[in-house]
Amino acid sequence: MNKHFDDQDVVIIDAARTAMGRSREGVYRHVRADTLSARLLQGLLARNPNFDPARVEDLIWGCVNQTLEQGLNIAKGVAILADLPADIAAQTVNRLCGSSMAGLHTAAASIKAGLGDSFIVGGVEHIGHISMTHGMDINPQLSRSISSHSMNMGLTAEALARKHGVSRQQQDEFGVRSQQLAHAATVEGRYQRELIAVEGHAADGTLIAVKQDEVIRADASLEGLAALPPVFIPGRGTITAGTASAMADGASAMLVMSGKAARAAGLQPMARIVSMAVAGCEAALMGYGPVPATQKALKRAGMTIKDIDAVELNEAFAAQAIPVLQDLQLMDELDHKVNLNGGAIALGHPFGCSGTRISTTLLNVMQQQNSQIGLATMCIGMGQGISTIFERLE
């Protein structure tokens, strides 16, 4: 039974993502970030014939390292490559890991402000083509106010884990959980609705339709993870390759409308946005960002964490996710509320893609779990958090 929504609501019509490719010699090694984005978009629009691209005010694409193939306002390039009408505007946004969720917020705010009623949002990152640190040039004067090492996300997560007393064992368990849940979701077809196949290349060079995530490690075990060396603090650290988000390339997208426009087009929305928030925090503890951002979003929604039935928390690091879940009082609800189809540790974290990727996964989990209210939240480098609360309408 579909729920009621208001004309003034911001609703999600559909959401999808590409399968996640390994950044290192993965399926997208011959596919550019903009092409990957365009093919996903074409697939999403094809399955929503009643969503009229000509109505779209703006295509808002999240992308962090906006240079080379991701440079020059990749959003407009994506629009052209996807054969969208020339009169659609397009902008690329950068809020680091929260980029595409910020794109969603911009679309929602614009709809609320009456600046258009149809938007396409999403994001991409091809870390295999443009590494995380490419072109990085930190202002040395920042060092008077923050530590330049606060730009090393792994070190900030180590600091957060230390502050909250998160052990290596707890992190390893969290890492294995993510892999096992993602693997189960794959096997049981729970990613089917969110995945749109795009072209890529198999290991031997064959052109293939990529239908399944390449990064998930089905064979992950606690013993295997326990044997991995710490990556950020040699010898003494607690974070390993097994408890950090995987290096992956991918794109995700959402069709966003006003309730009124959706109703007029005869479209049944998946969900409506209940509230949104961003919040800053200390750069050295950037992984904690989801806590203040979520508290703000809950307050704006007039809710408490008890009202949330499903949570997608971007797993930048287990070392960061655990303190966030503890302080949001979600640790006891882990097994029936949080990242039930796994998270970024298993699927990977293509920065520009991740915000709408976790939102997409959340809406599907909510459908699978028959939950009503869901939260998508993530931490952002240099000290921020971003959160969105959705209500399922299907």
Next chain:
Amino acid sequence: MNVESFVRLEEIENGLYQLVLDATDSRMNVLSKAAIAALGQTIEQLPLDRMRGLLICSAKAGFVAGADITEFCDNFAAREDTIFDYGMSVHKIFNRIEDLPLPTVVAIRGEALGGGLELALSADFRVVSDKARLGLPEVNLGILPGWGGSVRLPRLIGVDNALNWMTQGRPMKAAEALRVGVADAVIAADDQLEAAALRVLQQAVDGELDYQRRRQLKTSAMTLAEAELTMACDTATGMVAMTTSEHYPAARRIIESVRQGVRLSRAEAQAHESRDFIALAKSTVARNLVTLFLSDQQLKKTNRNLAKDAQPVQQAAVLGAGIMGGGVAYQSASTGTPIVMKDIAQSALDTGMAEANRLMLGQIKRKKMTPEAALQTSQRIQPRLDYQSFEQADLVVEAVVENPAIKRAVLAEVEQQVGAEAVLATNTSTLTVAELAAGLTRPQNFCGMHFFNPVHRMPLVEIIRGPQTSELAINRAVSYALAMQKVPVVVGDCAGFLVNRILLPYVHAFARLVMDGVDFERIDKVMEAFGWPMGPATLADIVGMDTGHHAEGLIAKAYPDRYLTGVKTPTDVLFEAGRLGQKSGAGYYRYETDKRGKLKKKSDPAVRDVLQGVISASSELSDEQIIQRMMIPMCLEAVRCLEEGIASSAGDVDIALVNGVGFPRYLGGVFGYIDSLGLADFVASCDQWQSLGMAYQPTAGLRQMAAAGQSFHAIAAH
């Protein structure tokens, strides 16, 4: 020193004054106690009523090289309150500069190091020439910047940047100083430096540049969040831990001092810095590092004096294109001296050139060398199968196989091919210059130049004076070694020369420990923890058991009274078993190449069976006893070398061992080590091991020095 002999105040115009640092009778400005007093007096007496701005500059090629390190030993030996009071008196002078009721600019040309940079940091602006070098190298001497450097630098450029500068201790280029904010402007036209500094000063006087804001930054407590401070300091500590052992406490102390100091007011932070400074200055490590620094300076001076009488080597030649010959050719060419490389086999020449190419490609990849420089280097090496061009060679390094008959024949042959003034230098590690000089018609032009492997990386070159070697030949060899950017040490002629003669007793002490049933892996661990870059078993594996077997045999024959003879050593049995070390894949350890192509050392149970035959006891020794048994024979051999005149000073020996075999720097070289133990205590510890024979027997001279309470270096009592 009267005031005018270090600093003078001059009026420029319109109330702008300049303080010119210009020490008389010196190449550079150094902040000795007298210089500080002169500076303080001048600052006290500034005609403030007539002044609107102050420029601080230098009349020398550099700004200020630092504090006067020759005063350190005496200064550090003083009572703690005396050191504290002196530190606070310098703070007072620098604070007075920082608090002047007018803007201040420092013009920096050349070096502004240590106390020199600390002085510059007290001003509002720093205008530097693009060839300037700025840094706080105190950590290299085991201390911290004690004149406000550790207080002002983090406030000015942030905690991370300041910790980088202070824990690395290397001089930074002008561009880096500008990037992080130590410098406010870099001036390319050297002769315009003071003019540019004056323009900055005038703008500050006119209120166009905000000097008060800069001053405010430096003088107030920092406000960065606790988590950021923790991140900065913990990460810096982690990085220090990766490169520096616990034997060098200064870097860690600097980090802790900054951690605690940034929240304090300037006055509190400076008092705090002074107390941390004293804790380090009072340490044996600081004393040893300072002594080593002074020995190094002394050696450089000696070498400069020797080289200044020599005709520079314009064209060199090397005989033999093997590992050493090829290495010499590359080093000579890459530092600008063209060299002919001769061998009897084309394949050897090809290998030699291929090795040079490999080194250059590596340098290009690491951006240490431009492709242009590599091409030039390549063109400076002329590979030949004949003696063509040898008549132009000013110096020939002979680096053929370690066989006296072949070496003599080759040397006699090449002597016919070179000019009458050309110097012949043999690169040998086991033969003496005297025995190789026999067949030469011009033995006065013949000396030894002992390079260490790999030549491009090992800084030391022993220049060996044979019985007939002339001063001219020595001077020329020293000049060539300096041109090759090496550290030459002139030594006397004997088996093993200086470094190997002192190292081999250590190697033999290891053999005897193994024969006495002490586990070699434990010895490696103990000696590495003691501060050696690698333990003796690992060293043996790298040197190669064949080379070790040969060298130990020759040295033992030359000094039979302190070696076990007629018994098989671990080296011998490993050699016979074909366990040659890294080169054969196994020696004491087994070696495997990992996924990244790096050689990995692994324990190998199979070696126990090989060694079983030479183990004749099962001694229970403490770590301390292992160290004594390893170090005493080496120390005593060094004493003998000094007494026999093989080395001309204790400092030379210390520098040679630090640069040649990686002797732990924190110990101050071998004589710094004996001095730290105290000669009487050292002799007493030798006496406990008399059952082991002559290798543990102090010389009569050493006993006399110990009885008289002397030391090798002039060290003040702590």
